Amino acid sequence: MQNLISQLQYAEVEEELLGGTTARRGETVIARGQGSWLWDTEGKRYLDLTAAQGVAMLGHCHPRLSAALAEQAQQLIACPNFVYNDTRARFAAKLAEVLPIHLNHIFLANSGAEAIDGALKLARLTTKRTGFVAFMRGFHGRTVGALSLTWEPKYREPFQPMLDVTHVPYNNLAKLAAAINENTAAVVLEVVQGEGGVNLGNAEFLQAAQRLCQERGALLILDEIQTGFGRTGKWFGHQHFDLQPDIICMAKGIGGGFPMGAMAYTQQVQDALYPGAHGSTFGGNPLACAAGLAAIQIYQDENLIERSAQMGEFLRQQLGEALHDRTIVREIRGLGLMVAVELREKVGPYLKVLMEEHGVLALPAGTNVLRLLPPLNISEAEIELGVQAIANTLPA
Ligand SMILES: Cc1ncc(COP(=O)(O)O)c(C=O)c1O
Structure with missing residues (x-):
């Protein structure tokens, strides 16, 4: 392996060993990050308006987060799950401080998909039903x-058969009402669809979806x-819509x-669990819990949730001013620092120019949407720089 790495460029090694699942050959090699910025191995810097796909919500290498990880790494990295661990307990208590009060049980996992899979199990156990609506x-x-649950056929179809899931159009109450039946264990939704285009849930639809679930004995699982963690300007997106989900799934900013x-869930769900119903070797490990504890404390100390709401408004207003006369722009929308510029064309080529010529990273959402998920502590000056670069990238 040493030999292989010394013979090839880093990007080529990635291509060789992780081919097809990460970057493509010839793409930039990132070496370090600080705040809203990343640097490549050549020393070129990039403004990261993706926060590493929505996870580095405190910016890259926030000094308090890095220090908490370094300190925990000296103390304890792995701990058997069958004994108590103080870092895990302190993290759980900190997470409970910011969770809606009715979600008074927590399961710790290692990724978003893992939290979702766990939630599907809990819903089946609680309802004794097997189907889902997404x-x-x-x-x-x-x-x-x-x-x-994921809709995009390109991701899903080659791997059939899947679980029993009915996909209905987002924000369409009649279709949802027709899809929930006596075998529906849960309805699973994002209150703002991220990858799918930064599509905002409609308050009436979301509340009616919750009512339907309650009336028909299905759980409401929200994918948060x-x-x-402040992405939309509140701790959790559903707090904009006054919802009381049965389970929420968390990852990214946690x-x-x-x-x-992580999953957080109600007493009703907890009551259905039995010892061994679910578990994880790495879930709740001391290093992750130290990171989570520090992260939530920093969100609180630096008022980043409120800041996300304010800076999101600033970002949308700046984009609106800079792009108001561009015919390629169909709509600018978002909630907090989850922001979309929907184009009338495919976004891919513009993202490439934005990165390569202007040193700014942004994400696609669907085929036509340029999505911005910057760190919550991004400065106004950095937002102005990013907006200028986007304006310089899109055709006049
Ligand atoms: C809404 C949503 N759910 C689930 C996931 C999957 O999370 P992970 O990549 O951590 O498995 C993502 C990742 O982008 C997401 O945006």
Whole structure:
């Protein structure tokens, strides 16, 4: 392996060993990050308006997060799950501080998809039903359970058969009402669809979806993996809509960029569990919990949830001013610092120019949407730089 790495460029090694699942050959090799910025191995810097796909919500290498990880790494990295661990307990208590009060039980996992898969199990156990309802353009991850809910046929179809999932159009109450039946264990939704295009849920639809679930004995599972931890300007996206979900799934921002996932759920769900019903070797490991503990403390100390709401408004207003006369722009929308510029054309080529010529990273969502998920502590000056670069990238 040493030999192989010394012979090939880093990017080529990635291509060789992780081919097809990460970057493509010849793409930039990132070496370090600080705040809203990343640097490549040549020393060129990039403004990261993706926060590493929505996870580095405190910016890259926030000094307090890095220090908490370094300190924990000296103390304890792995701990058997069958004994108590103080870091895990302190993290759980900190997470409970910011969770809706009725979600008073927590399971700690390692990723978003894993949290979703766990939630599907809990819903089956609680309801004794097996089917699920999810939404067109929804994205919930790539494990088989999560993939069953994910809508994009390109991701899902080659791996059939999946779980029993009916996909209905988002924000369409009549179709949802027709899909929930006596075998529906849960309806699973994002209150703002992320990968699918930054599509905002309609308050009436979301509340009616909750009512339907309650009336028909199905659970409401909210995927807060992208919308959680201040991304939308509230701790959790569903708090904009006054919802009381049975289970929420979290990941991305929960560890400030360190890999972690979690589910929070009600007493009713807890009552259905039995010892051994679910588990994880790495879930709740001390290093992840130290990261999560520090991250939530920093969100609180630096008022980043409120800041996300304010800066999101600033970002949308700046985009609106800079792009108001561009015919290629169909709509600018978003909630907090989850922002979309929907184009009338495919976004891919523009993202490439934005990165290569202007040093700014942004994400696609669907085929036509340029999606921005910057760190919550991004500065106004950095937003202005990013907006200028987007304006310089899109045709006049
Ligand atoms: C809404 C949503 N759910 C689930 C996932 C899957 O999370 P992970 O990649 O951590 O498995 C993602 C990832 O982008 C997501 O945005």
